[in-house]
Amino acid sequence: MIKVDCEYKIKEDIGFIIEAENINKSDLSEATKISRMTLDAIEKRGNTTDDVCEKLYxxxxKRNYRINSVKEELIKEKYGNVLFHGSKLGLSEITVSGSRNNCDFGNGFYLGETYNQALSFVCDYEKSSVYSFKYSLDNLKIARFECTLDWMLGICFFRGTLGEYSGNKMVRKVVEEIETADIVIAPIADNKMFYIMAQFTEGEINADVALHSLSASKLGFQYIFKTDKALSNIIPIEKYYLCQAERMDCRNALNNRSYEIDTKLKLAKREFKDGLYIEELLNERI
Known part of the structure; x- marks a missing residue:
């Protein structure tokens, strides 16, 4: 278990916006409708309520400062190895057994390579936030996957849609690699992508169509820390407030991405008609 005690750096962010806009605290108070008394209290305590955070961020x-995304660039330049996690309700501690059993690769602590990846998974939740972490892969057993059949089979197994194929030797080999690893590094699969995978496991599309459609996602890679040994290699950096405007922009971007995946699926069905279906693939490798 790792304690997470980082908070919003609102005091520093107030200092940034005052300097960037060349204003004083009275000007900021008038512009944000945050009282001068509250701003002074933040300067002393370093924290405040969510409604004040919403006004400030x-x-x-809206002044076009993408402060969270720019912070991502800076901490990567400072620390090198940085990952991000989106939390629906906030984090006080993290464990390897805290995720749902039907996540992509079973239990573990899931992180993504970028701030926007993490944001995309929690932008619909009112109390959500994003966290950054330093990490190291030293002395860890790593299972790496690309956008391949093995990757797709692993996700379908842990999400519970392989049915009669769950005991197949090819599937079991992939699962064993995942379950004996300290950390899994693999392409991210959100629910839109899993819809395509489900069509493959149900025999509606072949593997080539599924994989070529999934490659349109461009969500990047996820890192799943599956053991306490792996978890000891991460250190929390910062918690990021997600204002309503930023959440909405993220939702709009996800909707546009959804259309792109749908289009690629339709085109892939025309282009890769001769690929193998799940029954043909797994029956050949019993």
Whole structure:
């Protein structure tokens, strides 16, 4: 178990916006409708309520300062190895057994390579936030996957859609590699992508169609820390507030991405008609 005690760096962010906009605290108070007394209290305590955060970070975002995304660039330049996690309700501690059993690769602590990846998974939740972490892969057993059949079979197994094929030797080999690893590094699969995978496991599309459609996602890679040994290699850095405007922009981007995946699926069905279906693939490798 790892304690997560990082919070919003609102005091520093107030200092940034005052300097960037060349204003003083009175000007900021008037622009954000946050009282001067509250701003002074934040300067002393370093924290405040969510409604005050919304006023401040909405103001920053609407002034076209993408402060969270820029912070991502800076901490990667500072620390090198940085990952991000989106939490629906916030984090106080993390464990390897805290995720749902039907996540992509079973239990573990899931992180993504970029801030926007993490944001995309929690932008619909009112109390959500994003966290950054330093990490190391030293002395860890790693299972790596690309956008391949093995990757797709592993996700379908842990999400419970392989049915009669779950005991197949090819599937069991993939599962064993995942279950004996300290960390799994693999392409991210969100629910839209899993819809395509489900069509493959149900025999509606062949493997070539599925994989070529999934390659349109461009969500990047996820890192799943599956053991306490792996978890000891991460250190929390910062918690990021997600204002309403930023959440909405993220939702709009996800909708556009959904259309792109649908289009590629339709085109892939025309282009890769001769690929093998799940029954043919797995029956050949019993």
């Amino acid at each position: 909405s103001y920053i975002y």
